[in-house]
Amino acid sequence: MASIKPSVPRGTRDFSPTEMVKRNYIFDTIKSVFRKYGYQQIETPAMENLSTLMGKYGDEGDKLIFKILNSGDFLSKVDAQKLSAHNSQQIIADISEKALRYDLTVPFARYVVMHQNEITFPFKRFQVQPVWRADRPQKGRYREFYQCDADVVGSDSLLNEAEFVLIYDEALSNLGLKDFTIKINNRKILSGIAEVIDKPDQIIDLTVAIDKLDKIGLDGVIKELNEKGFTDTDISKLKPVILLEGSNEEKLASLRQALQNSAIGLKGCDEIESIFNYLKSFNLQKATVELDITLARGLNYYTGAIFEVKTNEVAMGSIGGGGRYDDLTGMFGLKGLTGAGISFGADRIYDVLEELKLFPDAAGQTTQVLICCFDNDGETYALPFLQELRSREIRSELYPAGSKMKKQLDYANAKQIPYVIVIGSDEMESGLLSFKNMLTGDQEKLSTEMIVAMLAEG
Amino acid sequence: MASIKPSVPRGTRDFSPTEMVKRNYIFDTIKSVFRKYGYQQIETPAMENLSTLMGKYGDEGDKLIFKILNSGDFLSKVDAQKLSAHNSQQIIADISEKALRYDLTVPFARYVVMHQNEITFPFKRFQVQPVWRADRPQKGRYREFYQCDADVVGSDSLLNEAEFVLIYDEALSNLGLKDFTIKINNRKILSGIAEVIDKPDQIIDLTVAIDKLDKIGLDGVIKELNEKGFTDTDISKLKPVILLEGSNEEKLASLRQALQNSAIGLKGCDEIESIFNYLKSFNLQKATVELDITLARGLNYYTGAIFEVKTNEVAMGSIGGGGRYDDLTGMFGLKGLTGAGISFGADRIYDVLEELKLFPDAAGQTTQVLICCFDNDGETYALPFLQELRSREIRSELYPAGSKMKKQLDYANAKQIPYVIVIGSDEMESGLLSFKNMLTGDQEKLSTEMIVAMLAEG
Numbered sequence: 001m002a003s004i005k006p007s008v009p010r011g012t013r014d015f016s017p018t019e020m021v022k023r024n025y026i027f028d029t030i031k032s033v034f035r036k037y038g039y040q041q042i043e044t045p046a047m048e049n050l051s052t053l054m055g056k057y058g059d060e061g062d063k064l065i066f067k068i069l070n071s072g073d074f075l076s077k078v079d080a081q082k083l084s085a086h087n088s089q090q091i092i093a094d095i096s097e098k099a100l101r102y103d104l105t106v107p108f109a110r111y112v113v114m115h116q117n118e119i120t121f122p123f124k125r126f127q128v129q130p131v132w133r134a135d136r137p138q139k140g141r142y143r144e145f146y147q148c149d150a151d152v153v154g155s156d157s158l159l160n161e162a163e164f165v166l167i168y169d170e171a172l173s174n175l176g177l178k179d180f181t182i183k184i185n186n187r188k189i190l191s192g193i194a195e196v197i198d199k200p201d202q203i204i205d206l207t208v209a210i211d212k213l214d215k216i217g218l219d220g221v222i223k224e225l226n227e228k229g230f231t232d233t234d235i236s237k238l239k240p241v242i243l244l245e246g247s248n249e250e251k252l253a254s255l256r257q258a259l260q261n262s263a264i265g266l267k268g269c270d271e272i273e274s275i276f277n278y279l280k281s282f283n284l285q286k287a288t289v290e291l292d293i294t295l296a297r298g299l300n301y302y303t304g305a306i307f308e309v310k311t312n313e314v315a316m317g318s319i320g321g322g323g324r325y326d327d328l329t330g331m332f333g334l335k336g337l338t339g340a341g342i343s344f345g346a347d348r349i350y351d352v353l354e355e356l357k358l359f360p361d362a363a364g365q366t367t368q369v370l371i372c373c374f375d376n377d378g379e380t381y382a383l384p385f386l387q388e389l390r391s392r393e394i395r396s397e398l399y400p401a402g403s404k405m406k407k408q409l410d411y412a413n414a415k416q417i418p419y420v421i422v423i424g425s426d427e428m429e430s431g432l433l434s435f436k437n438m439l440t441g442d443q444e445k446l447s448t449e450m451i452v453a454m455l456a457e458g
Numbered sequence: 459m460a461s462i463k464p465s466v467p468r469g470t471r472d473f474s475p476t477e478m479v480k481r482n483y484i485f486d487t488i489k490s491v492f493r494k495y496g497y498q499q500i501e502t503p504a505m506e507n508l509s510t511l512m513g514k515y516g517d518e519g520d521k522l523i524f525k526i527l528n529s530g531d532f533l534s535k536v537d538a539q540k541l542s543a544h545n546s547q548q549i550i551a552d553i554s555e556k557a558l559r560y561d562l563t564v565p566f567a568r569y570v571v572m573h574q575n576e577i578t579f580p581f582k583r584f585q586v587q588p589v590w591r592a593d594r595p596q597k598g599r600y601r602e603f604y605q606c607d608a609d610v611v612g613s614d615s616l617l618n619e620a621e622f623v624l625i626y627d628e629a630l631s632n633l634g635l636k637d638f639t640i641k642i643n644n645r646k647i648l649s650g651i652a653e654v655i656d657k658p659d660q661i662i663d664l665t666v667a668i669d670k671l672d673k674i675g676l677d678g679v680i681k682e683l684n685e686k687g688f689t690d691t692d693i694s695k696l697k698p699v700i701l702l703e704g705s706n707e708e709k710l711a712s713l714r715q716a717l718q719n720s721a722i723g724l725k726g727c728d729e730i731e732s733i734f735n736y737l738k739s740f741n742l743q744k745a746t747v748e749l750d751i752t753l754a755r756g757l758n759y760y761t762g763a764i765f766e767v768k769t770n771e772v773a774m775g776s777i778g779g780g781g782r783y784d785d786l787t788g789m790f791g792l793k794g795l796t797g798a799g800i801s802f803g804a805d806r807i808y809d810v811l812e813e814l815k816l817f818p819d820a821a822g823q824t825t826q827v828l829i830c831c832f833d834n835d836g837e838t839y840a841l842p843f844l845q846e847l848r849s850r851e852i853r854s855e856l857y858p859a860g861s862k863m864k865k866q867l868d869y870a871n872a873k874q875i876p877y878v879i880v881i882g883s884d885e886m887e888s889g890l891l892s893f894k895n896m897l898t899g900d901q902e903k904l905s906t907e908m909i910v911a912m913l914a915e916g
Contacts, residue, residue, distance in 0.1 A: 043472070
C-alpha cells in the first residue's frame, strides 16, 4: 500500500512544544485566577447524548454539531423504506445517538441537573476543554478549539458580576495586557428601550445603528434608523440613547431619564449601578470598565448583565464575553436556577500576546541543561551527576553518547536549552566540567558543586 | 416538551471538583517528571482523518474506532444501489471521513511525519489527552479515558529505556507509592526462545504457561505445554527458561545459556544487560526492577524492550507499560525511525491512590477563606479586605449578603474551606473580625493584619 501524505482534518490543529508552553501559560494564568475567586474545575465528556445537545443552539447550531456514528451495524435500526428516501436529515437520529459537545454551557447545565443533589449552591465552576463545531474553517475560526469558562449558578447577587470584572482585570493584567476595556450592558436596558418605542424585534437594528455614531454622525444614524422603519417619534424618544456619552455615571443618568416609563429598563439601570457600586470598593489593575448599550451579544439567552472584553493595544475582535441567564437549567427540567458566566477567548488572547511579544521565554518548562559527552566513558562519568541535577529539581538531559558534538549543540539550540555541560577526557581527569552559556557563548570550567549551585539559582 | 432526565453516554464520566483536584494532582506530578527528563508536551486534535486511524489497530480495533458522521447531506455521496444493500460496513467510508483518536501513539506517528522538518531528533515528547474506544463499558473500562504517554523517536540508545525506569520510579514515588515493580522483558528474547524451539507462533501460549509456575508447579506447566503441542524435546530446551529464577543477573546468565544458539535471543540479553548497567549508575527510590520473560504485551509492535509496572500494595492490573518499536512512522511513509515509549494508567493510579489514601488534602487548590456577613453593611465593609486577601494570593470568597449564617457555614464545610471570617456589627465597630478554624472549631477575634499574616503562612 502506498503511504498517503498524512494530514489533520480541516479546521483542526496540532500544537507543537513551543505552542504548548505558550498555551499552558495562558490557561494556567487564567485557571489560577479562577481558583483565587473560589471557582472549582470540572470536566465533562467530549461526547454527549445527541438529545442533550439538539435544539439548544437554534437550527443553524444543530447543523454544526458533529454527530458520532453508532458502532456496529448502525443501519440495522433504519427501515428499508426510510433508507430508500435517501434523506440524510431523516435518518440522523437512527444512526447517531451521540455527538461532540458544541460549547461548555449546555454540558454544564446538564451537569448541574444531574448532580444537583451533591452540589452546594451557589456553585462556582470553571471548565477548560475543547469544543467542536462543523463551521466552515477560516482564519481564526477552527473546528476544534478550547473554551475557557467560569460560571456561577444559584446566586442572584450582583457581586458575582462585579467579581467577573475583577477576574478579567486580574487575569488579563497578569498576562501582561496594559490597556483593555470591559464593556458592560444589561439586557433589561435593551428591553426597556424596546418597550419605550414599542419595537421589541428591532433591538439589534437599533444597537447596530447607534454603534455607528462615531463613524457616520447623528444624521447618518437617524437616516439608517429611518430606513429600518423607525418613525420620527421613535427617534425623538431614542435621541438621549443615541447621544449617550460622558462617564458611566452620566450615561446612566441619561438612560434613567430616557427609560423613566419602563420598569424593566429602570431595573436594568439599577443592576448596572449596583455593579458599579461594588467596583468602587475595588481597585482595578489595567481594565477600563465602560457602559456600552450597543453591546447586544447573546440576546437570545442573556437576561441581565452582558459583558464583552476588547484589547485596545491591537486590532482584534472580542477576547472575552459573558452575561447572566435566568434559566440555565430549565432546558433539563430544573427551573428557576439563575446563573452568570464569562468566557476567555484563548485563541485570540494567544494572538494578542504573540503580537505584543508578551509571552515569557519558555524557561519555565524546557530543559535547563544538556550534558554532552564524546564517548561511552564520558556517558558513564556523567550519569551520577545527571541524577544529582535532577534530584535538585533541575530539568536535565544527557545526549546519548556517540554523536558528533555539533549535533549535540544543535540539539541544545533547537530546544532552546540555556546551558550545556561538555565532558571530555580533560574534564574527567580534572573533575572540572566545561559549562557553557548558550545565549552568551561564555564558557568556563567549573566543579559539579558550582554548576549545581548556579543552575539551582535559575 | 417534557424534559428528559439528563445523562451522559455509557462509558463516559463527569469529573466533579473533588475528582478534578485529584486527577490534576496525578497528571501534574507525572508531567513535571516528564519535563525534568527533557520531554516536551504536544497536543493533537481529537479528530483524525479516518484513513489515518483505520488499519492500525487490527480488525477488532477498527470496529472500536468512533466514526464521525460527515456534516450536511452525508448520504449524497452514497449511490442508491449501494444504500439499498443496507450494509453498514460498506457505506462507512462514504458517510464518514473523520474519527476520534483511539490512542496517542498513531496520532504521534502522524505528527512526527507531518512535522519532520521542524523537529530536531531525538524528539522526546509527552502527551496527556483523552482517547475514545467503542468498547463494551465495564468496571474500570471506559469509552473515554485519558492516556498519559512519553515517547522518544530518533534515538536507539538504551539510555532512553533506563531513563523510562527512572521516570516511572520518580513519578510513582512522588505520588506516594512505596512498593512497586517495573518488569522488563525484551521482544528479542522471546523471538530467541521461539527460534530455539522453532515455534514462533506459540510465544504467547508459552509465556502464559510459564507465568503459572508459582501456582501449578513445574509438572503443571509441562502438562499445559504438552497440551498446547510442545514436544518433550521443546520442553527440555525450555526448562532453563521455565525455571528461571534468582537475581536479574542470574536470570540473564541462565537465559544466555538457553539462547546460546540464537543470535537474536543473545542480542535481547545484551540489550537488557545494557539497561541494567545504566541503572547501576542511578539510585532508584521505591521501584524494584525485575526481568520477567513472561511479559508479552504489545508483541505485534514492540521490537526491543517491553515494560510493565505493577503496584505491590494493592491488587490491581498494570499501572503502566511501554516498550521499543523499531518502525513507528513507517505506516506514514517515514522509514527507519526507531522509538520507545511508556504510558501511565491514570485511572488505575487514581484507584490505587484512593485505596491507599495517598491523595493530599485539597488544600492546594480550594478556597482558603470564606468571608461571611449578616447584611449589606457587612458586605460593603468586607469588600476592600477581600481584595487585600486576594492581592496576597490567598484564595478567598465573600458569601453574597442576605443568607442565613448557617447556610454560609454549610457552604464553607461543603467546599472544605478551612477558615471562615464572620463580620457583624461588633466586628465592624471594633475592627477585630471573628476568625474561625472550621476543622478545630476554634474561633478568635483578630485584626485584618493578623488574619492576613496567618493565612499567608498557610
